[in-house]
Amino acid sequence: MGGEKRKPHKERSRHGDKKRKKKTSKERRWKKRRRSRSSRDTDTSDTAGGSDSSGAGPAPPSPRQLLLAAALGDRPRCRELIQQGADVAYADAEGTTALHEACRHGHRAAARLLLRRGADAGLADARGDTPAHLAARHGHLEVLAALLAAENPPEIEAVNGRGESVAQLAAFAMDKQDVQSYRREEREQSEEWQAQQQHERSPSLEPDDWEWERRLREELSGGEEEEEVGGAFGGGDWQADQYETAEEYAQRIWEEMQAHRRAKEQQARAASSKRRRQEEARREAFRAAAEAESRRILGEQQAQDAAWRAAVAQGQAGTKRARYEANWQFFASKHPEAPIGYGDVPWILAAEAAPQEELQRVVLYGTSGLEEQRKRLRTELIRWHPDKFEARFGRRLVPADRDRVLARVVATSQALNAISAAVQQQRQQQQQQ
Numbered sequence: 001m002g003g004e005k006r007k008p009h010k011e012r013s014r015h016g017d018k019k020r021k022k023k024t025s026k027e028r029r030w031k032k033r034r035r036s037r038s039s040r041d042t043d044t045s046d047t048a049g050g051s052d053s054s055g056a057g058p059a060p061p062s063p064r065q066l067l068l069a070a071a072l073g074d075r076p077r078c079r080e081l082i083q084q085g086a087d088v089a090y091a092d093a094e095g096t097t098a099l100h101e102a103c104r105h106g107h108r109a110a111a112r113l114l115l116r117r118g119a120d121a122g123l124a125d126a127r128g129d130t131p132a133h134l135a136a137r138h139g140h141l142e143v144l145a146a147l148l149a150a151e152n153p154p155e156i157e158a159v160n161g162r163g164e165s166v167a168q169l170a171a172f173a174m175d176k177q178d179v180q181s182y183r184r185e186e187r188e189q190s191e192e193w194q195a196q197q198q199h200e201r202s203p204s205l206e207p208d209d210w211e212w213e214r215r216l217r218e219e220l221s222g223g224e225e226e227e228e229v230g231g232a233f234g235g236g237d238w239q240a241d242q243y244e245t246a247e248e249y250a251q252r253i254w255e256e257m258q259a260h261r262r263a264k265e266q267q268a269r270a271a272s273s274k275r276r277r278q279e280e281a282r283r284e285a286f287r288a289a290a291e292a293e294s295r296r297i298l299g300e301q302q303a304q305d306a307a308w309r310a311a312v313a314q315g316q317a318g319t320k321r322a323r324y325e326a327n328w329q330f331f332a333s334k335h336p337e338a339p340i341g342y343g344d345v346p347w348i349l350a351a352e353a354a355p356q357e358e359l360q361r362v363v364l365y366g367t368s369g370l371e372e373q374r375k376r377l378r379t380e381l382i383r384w385h386p387d388k389f390e391a392r393f394g395r396r397l398v399p400a401d402r403d404r405v406l407a408r409v410v411a412t413s414q415a416l417n418a419i420s421a422a423v424q425q426q427r428q429q430q431q432q433q
Helices: 002-054 063-072 075-083 098-104 108-116 131-137 141-148 166-201 207-220 246-332 356-363 370-383 386-396 399-432
Strands: none
Touching: 063 075, 063 098, 063 108, 075 108, 098 108, 098 131, 098 141, 108 141, 131 141, 131 166, 141 166, 246 356, 356 370, 356 399, 370 386, 370 399, 386 399
8 A cells, every 4th residue: 555655656756857847948948039039139239330330321211102192192291201302303104293193182282392392393294294284184273273373383285195285174174163063052952942842742731721720620520629618619700601511611621721732832933943043044144254254364365375476576577687688788789790699689588488477577677657667668669679670780690590580579579569558558547547
């Protein structure tokens, strides 16, 4: 028996030794892992210290982060990235910049921040769309207004790859907003009218119909309910026709109630029709005013364009006039025996079939009144008179170019005569006035 008791004791001791061995091995592994972790942290801190001591600053953020922040309208993030060195002018493979993204998604605050930081409002992407095109196409008119108010605003007549200008897209967006506003108002009015009709057709009557309903109920009940409180007609001012039965009276009262309800429905329909006509008139007036404003703006733009073209043409006419006078003086002072070819003649305009309007601008350039124009034309007519030109330069003309030169002199003289006639007619009209 004693041997049997000691055996379990030995087994327990061996089991305890195994547990202690496992515990010590776990502790060793844990200490080893801790030492390796501390060594890695030391290496990391040394590396960080070396980078700080080298003096090199952090790398600037990726410019694509700025594109994403602008697309999301995250203005604080955009400012942070720009302060960290993100390039505002960066464009991806499709030519899209951060300002394109902000205008595409209608983020006015982000767009104004990018404009202040030097973003180019007139830069086009691969499709030819500027930020103004994207803002107008997606109906973000407040963003378009911010672009046009920038220091370097985009051109409203700039055309993209599809031939669309900013002005056309903006006009389409304004028309779309007007249509949406009209549809919303029309839907609200329709819902209001339907609610009114439903209220009028509901079983609950209006206060002025309660008397009709009470009389009908009293008659149909046979007076039993009213007798308990003093009779069917006690205290009332209504008397039934003595020749009407209860059914006839009930039918008459019911018809009167229906006629009264139909009259009210007719009044409601008339009021609704009147409101609809007023709304249509207001909408038509708004459309006419918008069209008139559009025509006025178009007329102003056309007038500005015509004035610009006239100024450009006037400047070109001055240059051509100066060149013509210098060539004529040189031509007239040449050696009297020098041969003259077609290219040696100082024509007023280089092209043979030049428009008469351009010839008139060059000939009359620098004159301020009808009298000065008349003197200028007289001088030119003497120069280009066919007989006088041939008498002065005919013997020096190269035989091969003689006919061509004289034919163009005749054409020039005829054009000058036409201009002189027009000036004379204008002078007579002014005298008559």
